[in-house]
Amino acid sequence: xxxxxxxxxxxxxxxxxxxxxxxxxxxxxxxxxxxxxxxxxxxxxxxxxxxxxxxxxxxxxxxxxxxxxxxxxxxxxxxxxxxxxxxxxxxxxxxxxxxxxxxxxxxxxxxxxxxxxxxxxxxxxxxxxxxxxxxxxxxxxxxxxx
Amino acid sequence: xxxxxxxxxxxxxxxxxxxxxxxxxxxxxxxxxxxxxxxxxxxxxxxxxxxxxxxxxxxxxxxxxxxxxxxxxxxxxxxxxxxxxxxxxxxxxxxxxxxxxxxxxxxxxxxxxxxxxxxxxxxxxxxxxxxxxxxxxxxxxxxxxxxxxxxxxxxxxxxxxxxxxxxxxxxxxxxxxxxxxxxxxxxxxxxxxxxxxxxxxxxxxxxxxxxxxxxxxxxx
Numbered sequence: 001x002x003x004x005x006x007x008x009x010x011x012x013x014x015x016x017x018x019x020x021x022x023x024x025x026x027x028x029x030x031x032x033x034x035x036x037x038x039x040x041x042x043x044x045x046x047x048x049x050x051x052x053x054x055x056x057x058x059x060x061x062x063x064x065x066x067x068x069x070x071x072x073x074x075x076x077x078x079x080x081x082x083x084x085x086x087x088x089x090x091x092x093x094x095x096x097x098x099x100x101x102x103x104x105x106x107x108x109x110x111x112x113x114x115x116x117x118x119x120x121x122x123x124x125x126x127x128x129x130x131x132x133x134x135x136x137x138x139x140x141x142x143x144x145x146x
Numbered sequence: 147x148x149x150x151x152x153x154x155x156x157x158x159x160x161x162x163x164x165x166x167x168x169x170x171x172x173x174x175x176x177x178x179x180x181x182x183x184x185x186x187x188x189x190x191x192x193x194x195x196x197x198x199x200x201x202x203x204x205x206x207x208x209x210x211x212x213x214x215x216x217x218x219x220x221x222x223x224x225x226x227x228x229x230x231x232x233x234x235x236x237x238x239x240x241x242x243x244x245x246x247x248x249x250x251x252x253x254x255x256x257x258x259x260x261x262x263x264x265x266x267x268x269x270x271x272x273x274x275x276x277x278x279x280x281x282x283x284x285x286x287x288x289x290x291x292x293x294x295x296x297x298x299x300x301x302x303x304x305x306x307x308x309x310x311x312x313x314x315x316x317x318x319x320x321x322x323x324x325x326x327x328x329x330x331x332x333x334x335x336x337x338x339x340x341x342x343x344x345x346x347x348x349x350x351x352x353x354x355x356x357x358x359x360x361x362x363x364x365x366x
Binding site for chain 1: 160167176217249333334346
């Protein structure tokens with residue numbers, strides 16, 4: 001298997017994994033928009049996380065930013081698989097930013113809220129996996145755009 | 147064709163995401179409940195069988211189904227008291243117990259409130275339980291804390307302990323729960339204003355004010 005083929009396979013894996021994150025973030029966004037996170041009925045720990053002030057930025061649910069971020073990862077990985085060199089750079093930057101945001105949200109859950117929401121932990125696991133895949137990508141020899 | 151393929155794939159995923167999100171939203175968006183006439187509290191000033199805050203004969207009734215261990219119930223408890231004062235004598239609040247099963251100490255807290263109610267101090271215990279929610283919710287033995295709250299609000303402690311174990315408090319909690327189930331209540335806090343459920347995003351001071359004003363207008 002050539003390096004370039006291996007790289008393309010990894011981009012496809014990144015795109016597929018990001019779809020799982022897209023579904024998770026989409027579900028949480030809908031929950032926030034319907035007001036479900038402003039009531040008790042499901043997991044109390046999830047409420048503590050999703051109903052907290054940390055779950056919104058300027059009244060916008062953090063999950064909506066997650067949705068946008070996962071969609072960007074999917075798009076960049078798809079374009080990268082088709083040879084778009086700039087998409088590789090954007091993919092690395094986006095996954096890096098998501099990784100840092102995930103570290104912050106894990107800190108908030110563990111040390112500020114003392115509660116974990118399983119949907120957030122699932123998202124964190126996906127981002128760690130995406131970060132691992134991006135690190136595993138062999139460096140590109142071709143710097144030109146397709 | 148290959149040149150356009152990534153654009154097509156990304157567009158298909160975008161459309162699928164928006165479409166499934168819209169379907170999920172439609173499925174999840176709550177349909178407000180309405181209390182049928184035979185179960186309505188409007189116009190009934192029966193103070194014996196319900197916990198009322200405010201004027202017992204007020205034209206607007208805000209009925210809350212709450213769980214003492216639920217953080218959003220704690221959040222709205224603070225401003226509900228302010229609304230009663232603000233709208234006095236036009237608004238009364240009726241509290242119903244709806245302890246959720248996944249809240250470990252919620253039923254004991256409801257029993258503590260009802261036991262305090264048997265000594266005429268329901269609202270005092272209600273307020274302390276919400277104020278101290280973060281503490282007793284995580285305690286291994288919250289009953290010790292409930293006893294200390296009972297002492298704090300001036301209850302006869304022996305009687306309080308007896309009532310916590312007794313049938314009267316339990317019957318009241320169960321009857322509130324039965325009413326909630328018969329109305330289709332599933333989460334807390336569920337708030338009705340003159341028999342119409344308030345949507346989840348309207349359970350804010352401004353949202354409730356708007357609903358109370360509308361109910362007052364309807365009555366006048």
